[in-house]
Amino acid sequence: MGTVGFIGGKFLPLHQGHVYAITRAACCCDELYVVLSHSEARDRKLCEDAGMAPMPYEVRLRWLSMLTSDMENVHAVAVEDAADSDEHYDWAAGAADIRAKIGKPIDFVFSSEIDYDPIFRQLYPEAKHIVLDPGRSHVPISATRIREEGIFAHWEQIPSVVRPTFVKKVVVVGTESCGKSTLTRHLAKLYNTVHVEEFGRTICEEVGGCETILTEEYFPYIAYGHKMKEYEALKRANKLLFIDTEAIVTQYYSELYTGRTFPVLDEVAREQKYDLWLFLEPDVPWIDDGLRVHGDTSVRQENNHRLKQMLDERGIAYTAIGGTYEDRLRQAMHHVDALLRSTSQSL
Numbered sequence: 001m002g003t004v005g006f007i008g009g010k011f012l013p014l015h016q017g018h019v020y021a022i023t024r025a026a027c028c029c030d031e032l033y034v035v036l037s038h039s040e041a042r043d044r045k046l047c048e049d050a051g052m053a054p055m056p057y058e059v060r061l062r063w064l065s066m067l068t069s070d071m072e073n074v075h076a077v078a079v080e081d082a083a084d085s086d087e088h089y090d091w092a093a094g095a096a097d098i099r100a101k102i103g104k105p106i107d108f109v110f111s112s113e114i115d116y117d118p119i120f121r122q123l124y125p126e127a128k129h130i131v132l133d134p135g136r137s138h139v140p141i142s143a144t145r146i147r148e149e150g151i152f153a154h155w156e157q158i159p160s161v162v163r164p165t166f167v168k169k170v171v172v173v174g175t176e177s178c179g180k181s182t183l184t185r186h187l188a189k190l191y192n193t194v195h196v197e198e199f200g201r202t203i204c205e206e207v208g209g210c211e212t213i214l215t216e217e218y219f220p221y222i223a224y225g226h227k228m229k230e231y232e233a234l235k236r237a238n239k240l241l242f243i244d245t246e247a248i249v250t251q252y253y254s255e256l257y258t259g260r261t262f263p264v265l266d267e268v269a270r271e272q273k274y275d276l277w278l279f280l281e282p283d284v285p286w287i288d289d290g291l292r293v294h295g296d297t298s299v300r301q302e303n304n305h306r307l308k309q310m311l312d313e314r315g316i317a318y319t320a321i322g323g324t325y326e327d328r329l330r331q332a333m334h335h336v337d338a339l340l341r342s343t344s345q346s347l
Helices: 016-026 040-049 057-067 091-102 114-123 143-149 152-157 180-190 199-207 218-234 247-258 263-271 297-313 325-346
Strands: 004-009 031-038 074-080 108-111 128-131 168-173 194-196 240-244 276-280 319-321
Touching: 004 016, 004 091, 016 031, 016 108, 016 152, 031 057, 031 091, 040 143, 057 074, 074 091, 091 114, 108 114, 114 128, 143 152, 168 180, 168 325, 180 194, 180 240, 180 276, 180 325, 194 218, 199 218, 218 240, 218 247, 218 263, 247 263, 247 297, 276 297, 276 325, 319 325
Parallel strands: 004 031, 004 108, 031 074, 108 128, 168 240, 168 276, 194 240, 276 319
Antiparallel strands: none
16 A cells, blocks of 8 residues: 545635645655645635635635646545634544545645644644645745735736636627627737637638528527637636627527527526626728628617617626727727726735
8 A cells, every 4th residue: 555645725726836735745645635625604704805706615626626637646635624714623623524535544744834743743643744845935825815915916826727717708799890809809919818709700601601691500509619619718818818799699690680589598698707798889880791791870770779788688787889999999908907907906
């Protein structure tokens, strides 16, 4: 039987200091258990005190699982406790739960705190306590500091498996030929991140014609395909993800071109979450790119009104943007910068 060790924490959030310690510990024993200690009451209060959204233990366990998925000797497990604060944590009960979860004799206990040595000697007398980077000289960060100063302030210390959880999503919506694709691309360049193209447009280009030739079966596929593009782009996003169009606009086009709506598109729309909605007014010249068919001014205004109505019916709070392309870019940046500031202040 090989040696067994464990390293524990709340991982609220998981950061590169944790990654360093876990990786070092994995090299010191045959089997390493990464133990996520979680308490709904305590963890929720820690997040609330920092002004940030809760981080459910399932999300944190997923981070750990993804981080260690290619480390064959590492197992990520969760152990619940009843503490409502760190001060009220029952170390003896926690040790019993950890032993039960691991189910094997423990040879090593890893941490980054020298002060834990007396309690670990008492609770795990058979194990050796190994302290990793106690002065945090290798990775000068802590979860407490991240919660106090904000995720974005320490983005370089946030592992790639964690970042998608905190990326802010900005969606750009509007009717035909109002500059959605151009603005989405420009914003992604300016904020050094990635964007998601309108998947319906991709399908139109594949079938080789304007949107009016799309039959009913295409629209649910467009909504699903677009969401998968968002999912993949989140993994590569740098704080922000810019998205051209979403499920409500897809439903709008379905209604416009086929005369019917799809319940599945409404379901997708109900589940989607964006941090900022930018609605582009159709007050720039209509451009015939071979895929568009509604260039008449009165029709554009009628379509614009209908899309706004659909957003209003669903309680979507959007920011309308109009004017020249330069005006639109300037206004969009103003609102994105405000989102970033509010995020920094609330995390």
